[in-house]
């Protein structure tokens with residue numbers, strides 16, 4: 001109810017925001033639905049291609065107007081032009097080049113962790129890889145950009161919204177030595193579905209740029225699975241050091257992973273490595289290793305695809321259990337064999353890319 005009341009108040013406040021060509025924003029046909037969550041307000045202003053800059057002052061005024069009635073919520077306003085429609089029929093990654101890629105202040109390197117499809121253990125890998133990089137002495141942050149299945153808060157044992165400074169900048173959660181922020185903290189379960197397209201990419205952009213990362217060597221970004229708009233806009237707008245791909249051996253010919261790899265190549269994102277998850281099974285009673293899906297497939301595929309192979313992570317109950325309990329294995333059992341697999345992957349990554357080190 002409060003959400004509807006606030007959405008109404010924002011809409012009224014937008015009545016005082018003038019737009020180019022006359023009229024006000026509340027009555028403008030390009031204004032999207034106003035989404036209100038416990039922590040945020042988001043809406044988009046669709047404009048004709050080329051009109052983005054002209055709408056800049058209206059965006060700023062809209063932001064201030066919404067903040068004034070938002071009862072402390074973070075306001076995310078995006079101005080979007082309808083380029084996507086103009087370029088329909090072309091694969092997304094072949095569209096006209098996007099805006100200039102920008103770095104994130106206070107962050108030396110950004111590494112995206114992606115996968116071709118869901119459920120391969122991408123988030124689990126992102127979390128443990130981030131922790132393993134921190135164990136190597138790097139200052140590491142973690143951004144959960146998986147809007148449709150944000151799992152980082154659970155994996156890292158984080159609850160509630162991040163704190164916000166008086167100037168509207170997020171203060172990330174601190175967990176297991178990492179600075180963490182999740183798009184999931186901003187949404188209730190049913191809202192991810194609504195919060196799609198330009199609003200999702202705009203929300204991600206703001207989370208990335210309006211967080212006090214406080215000096216990081218590496219920010220690990222857990223992408224949504226697949227090759228959608230969020231991945232493409234992040235790659236087009238942000239100066240990424242590169243991407244790590246997670247795949248399972250079941251994904252035999254890595255068909256889905258290859259699609260993700262292909263998208264990243266088209267977007268000129270360096271491929272830093274491939275992690276094979278649920279690679280082998282260690283019997284809990286005897287400790288014997290079983291290569292249930294055959295051995296070496298992903299390594300061979302990585303080689304053929306010319307991507308460094310960062311190693312295999314075993315399928316072990318401890319990984320699932322510690323994840324479910326918000327105590328990821330690299331933090332809670334750093335000496336275990338499974339933590340060792342992530343640590344080995346992080347070391348290989350650092351050997352291949354020594355510039356990631358401070």
Ligand SMILES: Nc1ncnc2c1ncn2[C@@H]1O[C@H](COP(=O)(O)OP(=O)(O)OP(=O)(O)O)[C@@H](O)[C@H]1O
Nearest residue numbers: 118119120121122123124149314315316319320323
């Ligand atoms: N190596 C592993 N051994 C055992 N369980 C694992 C392993 N890796 C991931 N899991 C479990 O598999 C499930 C899926 O993992 P995760 O959420 O990381 O996948 P994902 O690819 O990020 O999925 P989504 O696409 O839904 O975000 C989780 O229950 C997780 O605990």
